[in-house]
Amino acid sequence: MFKDYTWLAIGSLRKRFLRTLLTLIGIFIGIASVVALISLGQGMQAAINQQFSSVGTDKIIIQGAAAGFGPPGQNAAGTVDKEDLELIKKVPGVNKAAGRLLRSVNLEYGTSVIVTFGASLPEEQEARDLVIDANNIKTKKGRMLKPGESNKILVGNHLWTIDHFSKDIALGSKMLINGKTFEVIGLLDKIGAGRDESIMVNEDDMRELLNEKDKFSAIIVQTNEKPAEVADRILRVIRKDRRQKEGFEDVTVSTSEDIIASINTILGVVQAVFIGIAAISLLVGGIGIMNTMYTSVLERTREIGIMKAIGARNNAVLAIFLIESGLLGVLGGAIGILIGVVLSKLVEFFGQGVVGNVLKASFPWYLIVGALAFSFLVGAVSGLLPARQAAKLPPVEALRGD
Amino acid sequence: MLGIFIGIAAVVALISLGQGLQHTINEQFEKVGADKIIVQAKEIGFTGQFAPGQLKEKELDIIRKVHGVKHTSAFLSRSGQVQFNNLQRTYTLMSIPRTKEEVDLTNNVHNMAAGAGRLLTHKDKQKSVIGYNLGNRNQFRKNIQVGDKIIVDNESFEVVGILKRIGEPTMDGAVILPEEDTRRVLKEPEAFSMITAQSEQGENPADVAERIEKELRRDRHQKEGKEDFTVQTSTELIASFNTVLNVIQVVFVGIASISLFVGGIGIMNTMYTAVLERTQEIGVMKAIGARNKDILLIFLLESALLGIAGGLIGSLIGVGISKSVEFGANATFGAGTITAIFPWYLLLGTVLFAAVVGMISGMLPARRASKLRPVDALRYE
Numbered sequence: 001m002f003k004d005y006t007w008l009a010i011g012s013l014r015k016r017f018l019r020t021l022l023t024l025i026g027i028f029i030g031i032a033s034v035v036a037l038i039s040l041g042q043g044m045q046a047a048i049n050q051q052f053s054s055v056g057t058d059k060i061i062i063q064g065a066a067a068g069f070g071p072p073g074q075n076a077a078g079t080v081d082k083e084d085l086e087l088i089k090k091v092p093g094v095n096k097a098a099g100r101l102l103r104s105v106n107l108e109y110g111t112s113v114i115v116t117f118g119a120s121l122p123e124e125q126e127a128r129d130l131v132i133d134a135n136n137i138k139t140k141k142g143r144m145l146k147p148g149e150s151n152k153i154l155v156g157n158h159l160w161t162i163d164h165f166s167k168d169i170a171l172g173s174k175m176l177i178n179g180k181t182f183e184v185i186g187l188l189d190k191i192g193a194g195r196d197e198s199i200m201v202n203e204d205d206m207r208e209l210l211n212e213k214d215k216f217s218a219i220i221v222q223t224n225e226k227p228a229e230v231a232d233r234i235l236r237v238i239r240k241d242r243r244q245k246e247g248f249e250d251v252t253v254s255t256s257e258d259i260i261a262s263i264n265t266i267l268g269v270v271q272a273v274f275i276g277i278a279a280i281s282l283l284v285g286g287i288g289i290m291n292t293m294y295t296s297v298l299e300r301t302r303e304i305g306i307m308k309a310i311g312a313r314n315n316a317v318l319a320i321f322l323i324e325s326g327l328l329g330v331l332g333g334a335i336g337i338l339i340g341v342v343l344s345k346l347v348e349f350f351g352q353g354v355v356g357n358v359l360k361a362s363f364p365w366y367l368i369v370g371a372l373a374f375s376f377l378v379g380a381v382s383g384l385l386p387a388r389q390a391a392k393l394p395p396v397e398a399l400r401g402d
Numbered sequence: 403m404l405g406i407f408i409g410i411a412a413v414v415a416l417i418s419l420g421q422g423l424q425h426t427i428n429e430q431f432e433k434v435g436a437d438k439i440i441v442q443a444k445e446i447g448f449t450g451q452f453a454p455g456q457l458k459e460k461e462l463d464i465i466r467k468v469h470g471v472k473h474t475s476a477f478l479s480r481s482g483q484v485q486f487n488n489l490q491r492t493y494t495l496m497s498i499p500r501t502k503e504e505v506d507l508t509n510n511v512h513n514m515a516a517g518a519g520r521l522l523t524h525k526d527k528q529k530s531v532i533g534y535n536l537g538n539r540n541q542f543r544k545n546i547q548v549g550d551k552i553i554v555d556n557e558s559f560e561v562v563g564i565l566k567r568i569g570e571p572t573m574d575g576a577v578i579l580p581e582e583d584t585r586r587v588l589k590e591p592e593a594f595s596m597i598t599a600q601s602e603q604g605e606n607p608a609d610v611a612e613r614i615e616k617e618l619r620r621d622r623h624q625k626e627g628k629e630d631f632t633v634q635t636s637t638e639l640i641a642s643f644n645t646v647l648n649v650i651q652v653v654f655v656g657i658a659s660i661s662l663f664v665g666g667i668g669i670m671n672t673m674y675t676a677v678l679e680r681t682q683e684i685g686v687m688k689a690i691g692a693r694n695k696d697i698l699l700i701f702l703l704e705s706a707l708l709g710i711a712g713g714l715i716g717s718l719i720g721v722g723i724s725k726s727v728e729f730g731a732n733a734t735f736g737a738g739t740i741t742a743i744f745p746w747y748l749l750l751g752t753v754l755f756a757a758v759v760g761m762i763s764g765m766l767p768a769r770r771a772s773k774l775r776p777v778d779a780l781r782y783e
Contacts, residue, residue: 018674019671019674019675022667022668022670022671022674023671025664025667026405026664026667026668026671029660029663029664029667030660030661030664033657033660037657064481065481065483065492066481066492067481067482067492067493067494067572067575076481077480077481077482077483077492078483103452104444104445104446104452104453104454105454106454106455106630108628111625111627111628112627112628113624113627113628113629113630115444115445115446115453115454115455115630116446117446178454210452247489247490248483248485248490249490250483250492274657277412277416277654277657277658278657278660280408280409280412280658280661281409281660281661281663281664283408283661284405284408284409284661284664284665284668285664287405287408287668288405288664288667288668288671291405291668291671291672292671295675
């Protein structure tokens with residue numbers, strides 16, 4: 001029975017090929033743009049989450065409280081220092097802890113000077129491993145810095161792969177940091193999220209360069225227990241040490257989960273706005289289906305009359321038209337998904353050069369299935385009114401209808 | 403037609419809001435004036451705290467003496483901890499300079515105006531002016547009033563004024579203090595975050611900016627292209643802002659115009675159906691002497707009318723949408739957040755555009771209608 005209805009619907013769609021095609025275009029443009037935007041948005045979210053998951057959910061970050069955004073430790077009201085690091089190491093649940101010093105530095109090479117981010121690597125092996133592990137630092141060429149080495153520098157990926165300087169940076173090149181000579185011993189692989197623009201030196205070198213005895217920009221902690229609880233304990237210890245009341249701290253302690261959650265909130269809002277605007281075209285496409293179906297009902301008034309005269313019930317007529325409009329939707333959806341996939345792959349391909357590898361298109365199965373189901377729904381809903389109109393036609397009038 | 407006007411409404415709403423936003427920002431810049439030059443140290447971050455090429459009193463002196471510079475002002479801004487109502491929050495502290503001319507220039511550059519009480523003068527000590535949010539947004543579970551005391555780094559400051567809303571989050575959440583007090587609470591004896599110079603009337607700000615750059619370069623023994631500071635005129639700042647805004651607008655309007663395109667295809671569909679329905683009619687018209695051109699015109703006009711009607715209704719709905727967004731935004735974020743503007747060319751343009759979309763969509767169906775052979779058309783079912 002259902003099969004017959006489907007064939008009837010397909011037949012009528014094929015008979016009006018041009019109109020079907022135009023209606024389909026309307027739907028598939030809408031679906032394509034929605035699919036493309038969702039897949040890019042999801043892909044970006046996945047890429048960012050992945051970067052953070054390489055950090056691991058067992059990390060806690062302690063830094064000075066700051067108004068607004070900015071790099072860690074910059075523009076902060078409070079500071080953290082070596083003494084805090086020692087305190088934090090003793091908090092139960094803290095497995096490893098490391099301090100980092102991050103500052104803007106002058107980097108001179110060849111005839112060019114840029115201001116970029118300088119980051120320190122701890123001198124102590126265990127702490128250094130934590131930093132390297134949490135930031136996913138890998139050398140592409142050369143080797144990692146060893147503790148105790150001085151006047152040696154690791155260069156971030158963008159600095160040596162993108163033309164920042166008048167000549168190429170190679171292993172053994174000499175660069176000036178704030179006027180002091182350093183030898184390049186390692187060229188880093190991509191890390192992502194802005195950190196590819198930075199250089200890394202050992203902590204002692206960094207302290208000497210900046211004339212900074214014991215401050216850190218941030219302290220990173222790895223824990224074996226529940227991060228939220230350990231974070232709470234750390235904050236309490238710092239509060240006690242500084243004789244600050246609850247709510248009057250000048251540092252913030254956040255777990256990596258907190259950070260991921262706040263980034264996801266922002267991404268979610270951006271995605272919702274884009275998809276909202278794209279969904280308008282889907283609505284317009286749905287109206288196109290409705291239009292086509294109304295016309296189709298009008299055209300086939302007589303056919304409906306005959307069907308009813310030879311015994312078709314209202315339900316059957318309703319089903320035939322609903323299947324027809326649903327098919328329009330599904331077909332449009334399928335083509336739309338294909339186009340959307342191609343579109344976002346193209347954006348990914350051309351965009352990566354500009355934005356970096358955060359831009360990734362991802363197509364989870366639920367996006368594909370969801371888009372198909374949604375387009376069927378759009379088709380069926382748009383067809384509902386016309387189909388009801390068809391189903392309710394009195395056979396006599398329908399037969400007489402011109 | 404429903405399709406067309408939804409598309410048009412979306413485009414109109416987005417353009418008018420985008421234009422409104424741009425207008426508001428440009429207006430703020432205009433108040434700042436095109437004669438301002440901004441000097442900052444290059445840094446990853448914004449405060450100058452850890453910049454390698456920090457700006458200090460010495461740089462301010464150099465800039466003051468550059469030919470063509472009328473006034474200068476400099477401020478220090480950085481995060482600080484503010485206590486009120488037994489609660490502590492982190493805000494941006496900002497300093498007000500020590501002479502009257504400098505204070506006037508700073509107020510001008512930041513668009514500062516007192517919404518309650520007064521602004522700080524160069525004579526004030528242990529006094530503070532607070533940003534709009536601190537006085538109106540219950541940030542300490544209640545609003546700070548003029549005359550209240552706030553505590554910044556264990557020092558007490560009397561609030562003498564609350565700023566009018568500026569619309570920029572940093573300034574609306576700022577705590578403004580006299581320079582000496584700011585330096586003391588922030589423990590920053592000499593660095594500035596930004597130096598602003600006003601060029602003399604009749605001087606080209608770009609030339610003055612270049613002179614400032616040259617002088618600073620000479621003082622620091624830096625070659626061109628190797629500076630650790632930037633010098634920008636306010637015009638350059640506006641231009642860079644507008645570029646960003648334009649890109650955002652283009653993306654939004656681009657996505658919205660997809661629905662316009664879909665709407666156009668809807669018109670095409672409707673017109674094809676109309677041609678089919680009226681095949682006999684066309685046959686009759688042709689039989690009594692209508693030429694191909696006449697038929698083409700009839701159908702083109704019909705589709706253009708569809709477009710225009712859709713465009714008109716769409717523009718109306720679009721205006722409605724952006725007015726309600728404006729109303730909603732202003733109710734939530736305070737007056738003057740965004741003003742939707744509808745220049746005449748936007749409205750005229752969209753209606754014309756809708757007509758064109760209608761005509762183009764109608765082109766193919768109309769041609770098919772005009773090419774029908776009268777005999778076949780008359781015979782058609």
